[in-house]
Amino acid sequence: MPVAVETVxxxxxxxxxxxxxxxxLDGLSLDLHRGEIIALLGPNxxxxxxxxxxMMGLTAPTSGSVGIFGADPRDPHTRLRTGVMLQVGRAPEMLRVREHVNIFRGYYPNPASYAALVKAAGLEGIEDRFFGQLSGGQKQRVLFAIALAGDPDLIFLDEPTVGLDIESRRTMWAEIRALAARGKTVLLTTHYLEEADALAHRIIVINKGKVICEGTPAEVKSMGSGSRSTTAKSVKIIRCNTTLTADHLQAMPGVVAVVRVGSLTEITSEQPEDTLREMLALDQSLSALEVESPALEDAFLALTSHN
Ligand SMILES: Nc1ncnc2c1ncn2[C@@H]1O[C@H](COP(=O)(O)OP(=O)(O)OP(=O)(O)O)[C@@H](O)[C@H]1O
Structure with missing residues (x-):
């Protein structure tokens, strides 16, 4: 996280x-800061x-206000500082990759260099191909280059890595991280929770038009794991083979959930050290011990189903 918080x-x-x-949207408020990667998560x-x-000025609110760089999102100066990659993004099929990138560069007073865009989006080797002849993943990469054509300060990426192979996805992640390191703000929507976990400084979970949870990936995972509190706790999942009963475990310090999975027992605890100390003292035969942080998937499902 950047030290000085500047709302963009x-x-x-x-x-x-x-x-x-x-x-x-139902009374929704959120802020995006300079140099941040924010993942916006929520069910369909x-x-x-x-x-x-x-935020792109494509629709107006019924009530409330939108500010982008302190101005209206439809302001032309604001538009020049934003870049977008939409899921339904299309581009003329009969133009070459090189032409697409350069046409978009031409819309901006201070565009990113052609070479930088080719490198950022991994377009080397396909620059002279027609857009219509590209694979789905290659098209995504061209759309990414187009989103960055104006060297924007605020970038909206809607499901940017859908259809990309693992290597291309990692390349795009690295580029998104590099953008944030240069002070750019990236708002990402994704259904790949692994992507939000790997990339985002901050995750905002929305459901039914309201923000239901907001924090670092680690905080969001903790919030979803049985705790109704919005304060982050160091929730861990303890997995082991134990003779202790579910009722007994449930009564131990910090325990919020106990589940049997085959021969193993999974204990979710907000005070994992205290729980574990008591378990080890009471069950000398305890074996196959694993302690892990909850997955973002679990937190996401718990949070959105509570609401
Ligand atoms: N132009 C529109 N006219 C009427 N209803 C709309 C319009 N766009 C969206 N909605 C409705 O508003 C609600 C929120 O839709 P929105 O597309 O913002 O959700 P989303 O979180 O992006 O969903 P998904 O993950 O499925 O893309 C949905 O009930 C949707 O059907």
């Missing part, structure tokens, strides 16, 4: 009701795309 984008108490009566229909569209 904010949604303030936004309600967005579409004409069909659907309330996509949670309101993620609506939040991104508001």
């Amino acid at each position: 984008a904010s949604l303030n108490n936004i309600t967005k009701r579409y004409k069909n009566g659907v309330t996509a 229909g949670a309101g993620k795309s609506t939040a991104v569209k508001l």
Whole structure:
């Protein structure tokens, strides 16, 4: 996390009701800071795309306000400082990769260099190919280059690595990290929780149009693991072979959940050291011990199902 927090984008108490009566966002507030990678997570229909569209000025709020670099998102100067890669992004099929990148560079007063974009998006070797002849993953990479064409300070990436092979995904992750290190702000929506875990400085989970949880990946994992508190705790999952009963374990310090998985018992604890100390004292035959941090998947499911 950067030390000095500078807000580059904010949604303030936004309600967005579409004409069909659907309330996509319901009093939602969030801030994006300079140099941060933020992952916006939420189940289908949670309101993620609506939040991104508001920040891009593609739709207006029913109530509340949107500020991007302290201005309206539709302000032309604001637009020049933002870049976007949409899931449904399309580009003319009969233009070559090189032409696409250069056309977009031409829209901006201070574009990124062509060479830098080719390198950032891994386009070496396909620069003279027609867009229509590229594979799905190659098209994604061209769209990534286009999003960065204006050397933007704020970048929206909607499911950027869908369809990419592992190597291309890692390359894009490295580039996203490099952008943040240069002070750029990246807002990412993704259904790959592993991606949010690996990349994001901060995860914002939304459900039914509200922010339900916000924090570092480690904090979000802790919040979802049985604790209703919004304060991060060092939740761990203790897995072992034990003769202690579920009732007995449940009564131990810090224990929030006990599950039998085959011959093993999984104990989720907010005070793992205390729990483990007591377990070892009471069960001399305890074996096959593993202690791990909860996965983001578990936290995500727990958080979104509570709500
Ligand atoms: N243009 C629209 N008109 C009417 N309703 C809409 C419109 N766009 C979105 N919605 C509705 O608003 C709610 C939030 O949709 P949104 O696309 O923001 O969710 P999302 O979190 O991006 O979902 P997903 O993960 O499926 O992409 C949904 O119920 C959706 O059906």
